[in-house]
Amino acid sequence: DVVKRKTAFLFSGCMRLPGIASGSDPKAANCLAAIGMNMGMAFQLVDDLLDLTATQQTLGKPVASDLKEGKLTLPVALALAGADPEALSMVRSVLSEREFRSVESRQILALVEKHDGIGQTRAIAEEYIRTATTALRMFPPSPYRDAIAAIPDFILNRGA
Numbered sequence: 001d002v003v004k005r006k007t008a009f010l011f012s013g014c015m016r017l018p019g020i021a022s023g024s025d026p027k028a029a030n031c032l033a034a035i036g037m038n039m040g041m042a043f044q045l046v047d048d049l050l051d052l053t054a055t056q057q058t059l060g061k062p063v064a065s066d067l068k069e070g071k072l073t074l075p076v077a078l079a080l081a082g083a084d085p086e087a088l089s090m091v092r093s094v095l096s097e098r099e100f101r102s103v104e105s106r107q108i109l110a111l112v113e114k115h116d117g118i119g120q121t122r123a124i125a126e127e128y129i130r131t132a133t134t135a136l137r138m139f140p141p142s143p144y145r146d147a148i149a150a151i152p153d154f155i156l157n158r159g160a
Helices: 002-021 026-053 074-081 085-097 105-114 117-136 143-149 151-157
Strands: none
Touching: 002 026, 026 074, 026 105, 026 117, 026 151, 074 085, 074 105, 074 117, 085 105, 105 117, 117 143, 117 151, 143 151
């Protein structure tokens, strides 16, 4: 829900508005909005992955800053689903301290890697991209469709 409200609705609106402004039929505008929603979901999930896996130079902010800000992102939440009480306690400590004081960021990353939170989140992002790409086929080939079709590659491979 947070991912949807944080990024996906923005992408959805940005895709719907050109459809409306160009006079497209409502079905086409709704399809564009759905494409944007799916791309926005994928974009935010990849952003959450980068928060855990990228360097500070790449991100422009400290690594794992989402957790320090009290944000439980999907990769961490997925890892917690299979974690033991000690791991849950580590994450709670970071969330309550709002910093890596009693727990180091590398411990959280190790937890996420151990329980495949990164791989699972990446697979979910890729599924959102597949859904968006499939919906894009509704539109006839054009430079506009080609431009939109290039976005998924950027989303999935940014920071690489």
